[in-house]
Amino acid sequence: MFKEIIFKEDAINKPEKGRLPTSIAVLCGVTILALCTLLVGALISTQRHSEGLQQVVSSMLNKSGVENPVTAVLLNFRSYDTLLEIAVLLIVAIVMLPQATVSKSLSLIRVQQSADPGLIMSSLLRFLAPTLIIMGGYMLWTGAYSPGGAFQAGALIAGAGILIFTNVQYQVNMQSFAFRALLSIGLCIFILSGFAVALQTGQFLEYPQKYASAIILFIETAATVSIATTLLLLYLAVAGTQEEFNHDA
């Protein structure tokens, strides 16, 4: 079965191996071209008659607690989507964790003072990593008023994390309790605050209008931490650079 899938890089240079015959490839191309032409034709001939949801969103925006309509949709009007998305991220993170065991005694980050990161890496660490983290915090805060929000902030902080942990000097301990807590804190806080506001308003995830802004910022902060940790874990698991360390420990 593995003969059908090709992993090696130079495999594309050998046309005889695993490639479809030219006639079938051309047939596929023609079929897909016809399909795309049909779709474009359908697109052009379709008249737009619905107004979309823009009017509804802008009329309810002053009740949502934020001024950016996209953040209002993500965290207030359709917060189920975001809740399930964070759950999906957590599931992917659980699949990619190196070991199932957890030990509470280990610290989150191990520092090797003896290792020399090199001039470029150390200067990148010194100047770029703090800038990225501050930029992430700014993105998180400004998401209420202008473009930005939890996902962008999480991606920026994950970028800073990748920069730090591709360095030989610092290693993250995926077995530690703190790492697991950081991974799951976003989903936990989201669900807990969903139930907490249900005590007040009677509906799951329906925020009371007075505190909506504070609740959204609270949920977004927790979600940012989780998203950043998950994206960092995805990179480290795919790169496999920390595997030896995590097996030794």
Next chain:
Amino acid sequence: MSFSFFLDIFLIGGSLTMAWLCLFSHDLLKAITCFVCMGLFVTLMWIRLDAWDVAIAEAAIGAGLTGALLLSSRRGLKKTAAKKESGEKRSGEKKSGEQDV
């Protein structure tokens, strides 16, 4: 025929070319680079469509993080392939999956 029309044509043509090169060029490294380039073109297209939030997310996640993932994964595959070949030359000493770190 205004400036914005030519800008649209440039962005659409660029992203389609990059998508084609990303899938049908011979070198895998070139393909990954073209994928990141396509992400940046698409970021500009989303700014043209007034989707600022999506543009920021695409630049950070779609182009940056996915590119880093693909590059590091390619390096891991190459390393494993080299290890397997060297393991076969010294046949019998070690199994190919094991590491001697």
Next chain:
Amino acid sequence: MMLSQLTPEIMYSASGIALFGIGLLGLIIVPHIFRKILAINVMGVGIFMLLVSSAKRANIDADPVPHAMVLTGIVVAVAGTALALFLVKKINDLAPSEKSQ
């Protein structure tokens, strides 16, 4: 079709369909596993483009609901890509090398 009908939204929607087509073609005819993952990503970008360009209206602000959906989609797409790359790495570690078969 009249050229005056060729609004930017129509052009961007058509380019989304074209990106989807290129990705589908690559997914079918390119054998390399890495290219198949790239092709799925290109198809995803095409679908996002179709969604976002359908949110743009001529004179009023863009519809934020498709933007939020696409933002969710980008993050889920990168998680899926990372999972696929991780599985490729695991299969590649476990699969016997070609010469020993």
